[in-house]
Amino acid sequence: MNGSSADRLELLRQALLEQAQKEGFAAAGIAGAGADPRRIARLRDWLAQDRHGSMGWMEDRADQRGAPQILWPEAQSVIALGMSYAPAHDPLALADARDRARISVYAQGRDYHDTVKKALKRLARWLVGEAAKQGIEAGVKVFVDTAPVMEKPLGEAAGIGWQGKHTNMVSRQHGSWLFLGAIYTTLAFRPDEPHQDRCGSCTACLNACPTNAFPAPRQIDARRCISYLTIEHKGPIPHEFRAAMGNRIYGCDDCLAVCPWNSFAQSAAANRAFLPRAELVAPRLRELLALDDAGFRVLFSGSPIKRIGRDRFVRNCLIAAGNSGDAALAEPVSALLTDSDPVVAEAAGWALARLAETRQPAT
Structure with a gap:
């Protein structure tokens, strides 16, 4: 790729990350779409120990989960995105309420599949259109939870957070409260640096289970x-x-x-659909x-x-x-x-x- 094309792609990359915020995503980053041997090995080990229980779909398309380019060979980059659902109340407040039930914070509002996917589609359409204006052809595919995509490891690779000791995504800005989605694209964007693990010696999540x-x-x-x-x-x-x-x-x-990083999460950043x-x-x-x-x-x-x-x-x-x-x-x-x-x-x-x-x- 000549310098002019590279410069246009970089400008498009920066505009994309800005547009992601306008579409309601609190976190956005870019990872490569190639295979990650470490990611594949961890998945295979988890499946071999039957720790997926009855979730047979995890095993059925394991190869596609391990490498985005097996799912879609034309993919060059993964745009990893996170939408905040940080709660304004204490999720553990009802622990001792005998006559009440506890529903996970993420399920107390609107179905995240619909909200996140609509935002992903808008962002993907924007990307295709902006790329075309610069004479660049862009292919895209969007994914939210229901496809063989490992959103958490990809999010870590894209720098939007890291997988904590509880295996969930943790963000320095948004704590543990992010819905994840991904856009696969044929555009070869410059990837972000993977996020460093920030759990340290803390074991609060492990002890709380x-x-x-x-x-x-x-x-x-x-x-x-x-x-x-x-x-x-x-x-x-x-x-x-x-x-x-x-x-x-x-x-x-x-x-x-119980994750200490939640002290930095602001409920005001949460998408109103998840109130x-x-x-x-x-x-x-x-x-x-x-x-x-x-x-x-x-x-x-x-x-x-x-x-x-x-x-x-x-x-x-x-x-x-x-x-x-x-x-x-x-x-x-x-x-x-x-x-x-x-x-x-x-x-x-x-x-x-x-x-x-x-x-x-x-x-």
């Missing part, structure tokens, strides 16, 4: 993770994890919430247990929670009810003993038995 899902720093066994158990896992939740779930009914924020819906901040277990399929769909319209369906959701609520020690929940729990879904019915039986065990004697 209620189910010991981290065999070692930067390693996670999804089969023990409450987020996996409440969202991805379809059958009965293993008994060994039920008490530790507490009142968490969709996801878990514990390892994220929490009032009814999802501290929902009452009794009301959630009464949901039928129609009621579930209405309540969670436009929410990522809708994807798991009523049965899996009520199963989670029953575990929380059993852990509550709240005798007043025995009635709505009993009503689910004959539920048409056997997993729900089994969870109701467990919850009722546990309530009987933990019920405090009348005074």
Whole structure:
């Protein structure tokens, strides 16, 4: 590429990063699209140990996850982007609320898939158009969570943050609260420097995990993770994890919430689409247990929670009810003993038995 073309590409690169902010992305960086042997080795080791649980899609397209150019051979660069959802409230505040349920911060607002993907598409269209003005042809593909793309390692390679000891992305400016997306492009942009690890000797996230899902720093066994158990896992939740779930009914924020880097995260930087819906901040277990399929769909319209369906959701609520020690929940729990879904019915039986065990004697 001659100097003139290189200069135009560099100017386009700078304009792209500025445009990303205008589209609502709090963090943006660029990585190469070639294979990373370290990334591939870590993925293969994780899969070989079956730590992906029932998430078979992680294994089905592992080669494409390891190297962007296997997914799309024409790709030359990866534009890694992060959109903030930093909460204004303490995600751990409801830990001891017996009659309330805890929903992960990321799921209390609008479905991030829709919001992030729309912003990615706008940015990609802008890039194609701006490149064309300079006589440069640009191909693009956008990805949010549902494709074989390793957003977190790519984000680290692009300098927008690093994978902490809990395996999630951490940013010096935005803490642990970033939704990640990526644009693959045929443009050979200059890559950013990879972000350096800033965890130091801190182990707060590892110590906070209620189910010991981290065999070692930067390693996670999804089969023990409450987020996996409440969202991805379809059958009965293993008994060994039920008490530790507490009142968490969709996801878990514990390892994220305790990260010291969150002290720099500003909730004002969060995209307004992710502001929490009032009814999802501290929902009452009794009301959630009464949901039928129609009621579930209405309540969670436009929410990522809708994807798991009523049965899996009520199963989670029953575990929380059993852990509550709240005798007043025995009635709505009993009503689910004959539920048409056997997993729900089994969870109701467990919850009722546990309530009987933990019920405090009348005074």
